Amino acid sequence: MAWFKRQSGELDTSGERKVRTEGLWVKCDRCRQVIWKKDLEENFQVCPKCDRHFRIDARARLAQLLDGDYEVADTDLESTDPLKFVDLKAYSQRLKQAQSETGLKDAVINARGTLAGRQVIVSAMEYSFIGGSMGAVVGEAITRAVERATEDGMPLIVVSASGGARMMEGVISLMQLAKISAALARMDEAKVPYISVLTDPTTGGVTASFAMLGDLNIAEPGALIGFAGPRVIEQTIRQKLPDGFQRSEFLLHHGMLDAVVHRKQLKPYIARALDFMTGAAA
Numbered sequence: 001m002a003w004f005k006r007q008s009g010e011l012d013t014s015g016e017r018k019v020r021t022e023g024l025w026v027k028c029d030r031c032r033q034v035i036w037k038k039d040l041e042e043n044f045q046v047c048p049k050c051d052r053h054f055r056i057d058a059r060a061r062l063a064q065l066l067d068g069d070y071e072v073a074d075t076d077l078e079s080t081d082p083l084k085f086v087d088l089k090a091y092s093q094r095l096k097q098a099q100s101e102t103g104l105k106d107a108v109i110n111a112r113g114t115l116a117g118r119q120v121i122v123s124a125m126e127y128s129f130i131g132g133s134m135g136a137v138v139g140e141a142i143t144r145a146v147e148r149a150t151e152d153g154m155p156l157i158v159v160s161a162s163g164g165a166r167m168m169e170g171v172i173s174l175m176q177l178a179k180i181s182a183a184l185a186r187m188d189e190a191k192v193p194y195i196s197v198l199t200d201p202t203t204g205g206v207t208a209s210f211a212m213l214g215d216l217n218i219a220e221p222g223a224l225i226g227f228a229g230p231r232v233i234e235q236t237i238r239q240k241l242p243d244g245f246q247r248s249e250f251l252l253h254h255g256m257l258d259a260v261v262h263r264k265q266l267k268p269y270i271a272r273a274l275d276f277m278t279g280a281a282a
Contacts, residue, residue: 028052044263053220053263055200057102058109058124061159065122065267070113074144077137078105085168094168098129106137107162110145115157116271118280121149124159127201131163134206138166139176142210146183146194155193155274160211164204177209184213193277195270198225198248198257216273218259218266219248225257 026035031050040047044064045054062070085091099105107129111122123145125132142158149156165173187194196214198207200223207227211217219225226246234241244250251257261269274280 026054046263051221051262053200053222055127055161057128058104058126058159058161061124061199062109062111062113062122064263065115065124065157065159065270066111066113066120067115067117068113070111070122073110073112073148074141075105077141079135079137079169081168082136082172083168083170085170087168091168094130102126102129104129106135106141107132108138108141110141112148112154115274116267118155118271118274120155120157120274121145121152122157122159125161125206127161127163130166130168132161132206133163133166133173134176135166135169135173136176139173139179142180143176143183146180146187149194150183150187150190150192153190153192155195155278156187157195157197157270158210158214159197159199160202160206161199162202162204162206162211164206174205177205180210181213184210188215193274195273197266197270198223200224203227203229212256215277216259217257218261218269219251219257220263220266221248221260223248225251 024037026037026040027033028035028047028050030052031047033047033049035047040054045056045060046052047054079095081092081095104126107126109124109126111124113120113122123142125138146156165176167173184194194214195216195218196211198211198217198219200220202211202223202225204227207225224246225248230241230246248257248260252260259269
């Protein structure tokens with residue numbers, strides 16, 4: 001009977017071949033709609049029913065914003081685990097696992113390319129790399145992007161997706177807030193445009209520094225943006241927060257953002273903004 005046990009799972013009395021559909025469908029967490037994965041990809045990873053913006057990785061972000069090929073820089077930077085930090089597991093092990101899963105050395109990709117024909121430098125953060133947290137490598141990489149954009153006179157776009165400063169690097173991670181902010185101040189003096197794109201989520205030290213320092217601060221719809229999370233705030237003030245608190249639409253209404261832009265319109269919106277900032281439209 002061994003042959004029967006091995007093959008019985010494959011028998012189909014209907015006469016039709018069974019097709020495995022695992023991974024071909026995605027369920028939207030907001031409206032519970034089941035979406036054909038290819039349709040979701042063609043719709044910029046946005047739910048066609050409720051318009052929820054799914055999180056996308058840094059490479060997909062670069063592919064959507066830039067025209068075709070682009071040049072990647074600062075790929076040799078890697079954390080040295082300065083504190084030899086250990087919690088449930090060693091920080092060095094977390095780094096190796098994240099590097100294996102994402103194919104990146106850390107939570108950001110610096111790229112030079114064109115956006116709708118305009119030369120730009122883009123730093124895109126990778127949330128799946130330890131929550132997109134900002135340590136010494138992310139701070140150094142973004143600072144290099146700022147300095148490169150300043151030197152070359154090329155507009156800079158930073159796409160944030162982060163849980164904040166990386167606790168495994170302690171005060172070293174917090175130093176990156178001042179480091180990047182100082183570089184952006186020099187960039188502002190050089191009158192080089194900087195556009196900040198905030199995606200879901202952008203929190204902690206990233207929000208408290210470069211994410212909110214753009215000449216133009218743009219967010220995707222429904223993105224969680226803030227310093228401390230809403231649950232932490234509720235527990236601290238012991239009050240119920242209003243609906244939509246810390247979401248991009250709430251921040252726009254209260255003057256903390258310049259615009260909330262749908263992912264489909266993000267590239268042409270940034271192109272028009274760059275034309276305005278550089279005087280190209282005139």
